[in-house]
Structures are given as structure tokens and as C-alpha cells.
Amino acid sequence: MLQDHLISAAHLSRDDIEAVLDHAAAIDADPEVVRGRHDGRVLALCFFEPSTRTKMSFETAMKRLGGETIDMGSVESSSVKKGESLADTVRVIEGYADAMVLRHPSEGSAKLASEFVDVPLVNAGDGAGQHPSQTLLDLYTIRENAGLDDITVGIMGDLKYGRTVHSLAHALTNFDVRQHFVSPESLRLPRNVRYDLHEAGAQVREHTDLDEVLPDLDVLYVTRIQRERFPEEREYRAVAGEYRIDNEVLTDARDDLTVMHPLPRVDEIAPEVDETARAKYFDQAHNGVPVRMALLDSLLGGDR
Numbered sequence: 001m002l003q004d005h006l007i008s009a010a011h012l013s014r015d016d017i018e019a020v021l022d023h024a025a026a027i028d029a030d031p032e033v034v035r036g037r038h039d040g041r042v043l044a045l046c047f048f049e050p051s052t053r054t055k056m057s058f059e060t061a062m063k064r065l066g067g068e069t070i071d072m073g074s075v076e077s078s079s080v081k082k083g084e085s086l087a088d089t090v091r092v093i094e095g096y097a098d099a100m101v102l103r104h105p106s107e108g109s110a111k112l113a114s115e116f117v118d119v120p121l122v123n124a125g126d127g128a129g130q131h132p133s134q135t136l137l138d139l140y141t142i143r144e145n146a147g148l149d150d151i152t153v154g155i156m157g158d159l160k161y162g163r164t165v166h167s168l169a170h171a172l173t174n175f176d177v178r179q180h181f182v183s184p185e186s187l188r189l190p191r192n193v194r195y196d197l198h199e200a201g202a203q204v205r206e207h208t209d210l211d212e213v214l215p216d217l218d219v220l221y222v223t224r225i226q227r228e229r230f231p232e233e234r235e236y237r238a239v240a241g242e243y244r245i246d247n248e249v250l251t252d253a254r255d256d257l258t259v260m261h262p263l264p265r266v267d268e269i270a271p272e273v274d275e276t277a278r279a280k281y282f283d284q285a286h287n288g289v290p291v292r293m294a295l296l297d298s299l300l301g302g303d304r
């Protein structure tokens, strides 16, 4: 069981992952198994960047466990605006809560913050770094639809700045998964992630053209170009609108292809795909609740 901070998917073993996914599946089948288990406990939501799904699904998850949430609110309305450091902010909030969820624009911020607090801290996105709780719900969705062994996964879009991609790629090395990365040359996986995958013995290939791998894929994980992370708007515009899928692009895909996306989408997936059996991205978002219930239950000590 996970009992500490969750900062990077690189720290997750296969056993850790399977324990959370199995617990999430049990909760999904019968939410009564954890009802009221964390009565009166408090989860602090500290979001220094926009969020809809991650924040609301953590909030729903905590409430369904019987707990409560407190919210730092927007950066504009918090003491951060007065120049408070991240370390001070989390040290203060720790005194109000039993666990914390942190999203912050700087890579490495969750690791730094975790060094100042004793309550479990979940990294809900640190700049272009990691987003490991998203990965747990991504894995849950992959397992439900394609299984997690002997599968071929394509990950497409902004592989450079996409933190959900970095976390997912790390986590998939625990399973028998062939990983194909599809992106423009300028948005390839960062060198450090490629290095880690290589060290983990992952089966990885990189492409600029989806057609090269599409027919082999069990899962296609599409991502948004992370406009807010580009140093120059001009660089964003040079790649925006590439790597878009619609039903025609998917003509050569397997009928049982699972199409995923962490959301929000901009224009990477044409709405016509939503109507097909391949589209799993809304189920994926909904899986955030049982998976985060299982994660929080584990971090808060479960029924120990």
C-alpha cells in the first residue's frame, strides 16, 4: 500500500500500481466498502495552476470517503500573491489537513514541497514534470479496455511538455508494453525521460508519423499541445493543429482500438470520434474518482 508522498510515477512499482487499481475496482463495484472510512479527515487542495478534473475528482473522492476538503483558492486570492514561498505555504496548510494535493507550474515543486511536510502530499502536476495520479487512472482505463500485458500503446502529441505522458511512460515500464511515441521532432520526449525508459529496459520507438504504427496499436493516448509551456508563442503556432485525429485518420486502426486523452482537448480529437466505441476519454475522466478514492484511502492509512 502507498503510504507516503506520491511525487513521480517513476517511484511506483508494479505491486503499488496493482494494489491501487484492484482497490479502485473494488470501490467501483461497491462504494460501500469505504463509505465513511475517513470521516472528519481533511484533504487540502493547493492548485497554483488551473484544474477542473483533477481538483474536482480529488474533491469528490475525499467526500465519498467521508472526509472534507479545504481549498487554497486561486493564487490571485491567496497569500502567494503577497510573496509567500511555496515552502511556507505548504508548512502552514499542513497544520490544517491530513493530506495535500499540489499543482504548481514549476517542475520539481512537488518534490521540494514534500520535504517540508509530514502529511502525504500528492503531486497533481509540477510544470512539465510529472502527474502520477493521472497515470493511475490512465492505467486503470487501459487495464479495463486492453489489459496491461502484451499490448502496444501509442502516445501522441506534446511529449516534451506533457507531464501526463512522462508519468505514463515511466509507469508502463512495469508491464509488458511496447511503447510508440508519435510527435513532431521539436516535441520529442525529453532526454531524461528517454534515458529513464532505456534504463528500465522499456520497449520504445519514436515516430513522426502516426500511420507507421497505427494498425498495431491497442491503445492510442492523445495529448494536447501544452501551449502555456512554450517559451515563444511562435513555436507553439508552428506545431499547433498537427497530430489531430478523426475517423478518417483512424481508418487503418483496429476496431477495438482504445482512444484515450487526459483532457482537456483543444482540437486533437474530432468530436465525431466521441460517438464511436473507441472513444474512452470520458470514461477515463470518470475513473478519476474511484482511483483517487483508492489512492487517498491508501495514503490515509486505509483500514489499518
Ligand code: NCD
Pocket: 053, 054, 125, 131, 134, 163, 164, 223, 224, 262, 263, 264
Ligand atoms: C492534464 C494536465 O494538467 O497535465 N490535465 C489533467 O490533469 N487531466 C493534461 C493537460 O492539461 O493537457
